[in-house]
Amino acid sequence: MPFMASKDLELLEDHFVRFQSNRRLTSVQQQYMSKALNLTRGVWEKMVDINDRSVPMTHDGYLKLYQMSQPDLSQRFGAILLDEGQDVNPVIANLVQIQKITQVTVGDRHQQLYRFRGAVDALNSPAMRDAEKHFLTQSFRFGPAVAYVANVILSFKGEKIPLQGLGQPTLVKRALPDDLPHRTHLHRTVSGVIENALRLVNQDHRIQWIGGIDSYSLRDLEDLFYFSRHMNDQVQQRKLLNDYADYDQYVVIAKATQDPEMLRSIKIIENYPDLPKRIEQLRGASVTSELDATVTLSTAHRAKGLEWDFVGLYDDFSADPLSPDIDAGKRDDELNLLYVAVTRAMKILAVNSLVIDIMQRFKDMKQRSKP
Template identity: 45%
Template sequence: MRQWTEEQYPIITTLARLVKVNAFAGTGKTTTLVGYAENHPEEKILYIAYNTEVAAEARRRFSRNVTASTSHGLAYGPLGSKYNHKRCNNIRLTDVAKAMNTSDWSMAKDVVGMLNSFMSSPDTEIAQHHLVRFRGISINSRQIQHAQLVMRHANVYWNRMCDLQDLEAPIPHDGYLKAWLLTNPDMSRRFQTILLDEAQDTTKLLTQFVRQQYLNGCKVIFVGDRHQQLYRFRGAENALDEPWLKDAEVHTLSKSFRFGWGASHVANTILALKGEKTLLQGFGQQTQIKSKLPDGLEHRTYLYRTVAGVIDRALMCLPAPQEPDNGERVYWVGGIKKYQIQTILDMYWFSLNQTSKIKNSQLTRDYKSFQEYAEIADQTEDPEMVRIIKILKNYGDSLPDLIKRLEQITVEQEMAATVTLSTGHGSKGLEWPYVQLGDDYTYDPLDEQAAKDDPDRRNDELNLYYVVSTRGMKMLALNTMVISMMKHAKDRRAGLN
């Protein structure tokens, strides 16, 4: 018989129709939800996971009365599968510019932004407020005209994406999800209860969908950690703060079994800067706090702020030229493709106009030349494009050989690796025995002026520091910025600042 904590038991046995669970890092929220499902075998339960990997793990762990799916998975059967022949991951800037017959890349970027904002909203029509850069500010007549023009182009492209016959306007996963949810599906016919995981990082669209199921008669349980909200920049919002949850039964999970007191102390120091009063308690194995991982570990994990930081660390794992194999093997969380290694190599050949060596032919269809690509990156300030150009400048002509050698030391299974690499965002939900935080986290939460100028940005960055600082189980090696936060807290306790 499993032993539940005094925090978990009331959640597992609850009979309330509307429940909110504030769960801190490593506090066993999934285990608690599994317990809830086992304790309510008569209920048909829908568990909505935030990605396919979590959904697959949930299918393995949950009892048979639970259906685990992502929101996109729910939409795929009834609608998404019909778009298999024209589906894409994201709306491409070049596709939109081509459809508009324009070389005004800033305008095309606004159209893409408006479409993405519309697709994540519960709105039934594209509107001016979906132009994010004009949201919340007073705009002049010229800007109003611009917004109206963007809106017209966005409407045309949305209709083209939804057209099964129009192959020139691919539809992203968020597109068919939006189109399906606009049909107002009623899940109460199949399920009595809905569990929404990672509620702190969901869209208004999905939150509205779950609310509608509640109004249709479903029991609803929201679970999340407000301090692990990482995707506000993509339009995600913290559903735990939704006004309609004000009457929900509220629970807290604050006892972590992932790590010990050391890691929880670091986490609480970070959360104190956000004004959090509840303390995260470390009930796991002892976690040593260091400034650097020691030599001789069989496996270690490095978490970086940027993709460029991850790639730099991977290159450090290579033996020096002409040196024998040093035995290092690298596992990339999410797979090496996620880090655009092949895209970077293709772009290198593109910059030299050696198009015959480019593997992704879409590149030469999208851009006339590397110069055009660089100009678009400059005009739109697209972070992905800017990052690739920076990497090309940093590594120059050594890039092809370095990438070839990187692929040789890359492994598909983490068990075969000596080094695991991830961005901080990619590490959410994961854990490792030995973790080192990279030094490319440059935002200083102690900068009072920066905090006043953009308090939301400060919270976002503190959330990321909290996430990466709660991944280590046996040992956590801090970076310069987290050490600075720890010293600041210590000095405050001593009355020195």
């Protein structure tokens, strides 16, 4: 619910995303809006009523309730530190900014990954306008080679302060060596993780899934497989049956919207006619500890804050962040994700075709700018 992530102290019409536009509502739409607003306020009242258990309280709910109380922390603390300040919900940012004590915000604007969830960059908010700013421009995780790749990516965001790699020498290659005892693959999409895992399981790899295998929507993919085979009685996710008349409609919508998760899921189903059996293989090859794994798989989002010796980027980063058709916000989101992904490697980074293309365009741009 957008209200819970907002700084607002009251549930308003603005929190209905569908009606967040400058156009005026018709009388019928306004009636629906008023009715929906009253019903939603009723749900919220039930949620916060400790004597009413019909609507359970959520983590987001009690955080919102705390923020609405506008607590004064000055009686207990002399300073407050907001970490990951580039990726906070307005509700958290407001909790910090209302305090009358020293405020310290730490973050990296190039690691903002969750704008699609409503997260904002508190580092650049008006409340931090007069704040003293310090920039972290050095990393001991990797050497100059990875830093160079990162700086090329950030140059397309207009970054002027270069990142220095002060760690051990790092190699940048097009592919990881075959004889490594362990490697990590980072992906843009969940379906990309699954696609890669299906390939790796045939090579007798023991696979660690960052976040656990059950968090990668394998059951949803299996449901889609049964849906494509008209075996609707095997589909556990009823929403799939409610949202699409049949699998053909799912394919049409996927192609029309160019949704990367949907398109890659379709590709997996086409390539693996025995998909349920393959998914069972994946579960059998899954391990929980990196010490027991030969391969670690993750999305780039989940890899944030982590590091590995040998990292390869999978070729499912399909959106071209430098396309003239992409809006500035989406461009920065994709460049941020690539930046986070390439800076996870400590010894060897294997780049994908998108990063190679970006580096070539950077080189061409430099050549053209020469007198």
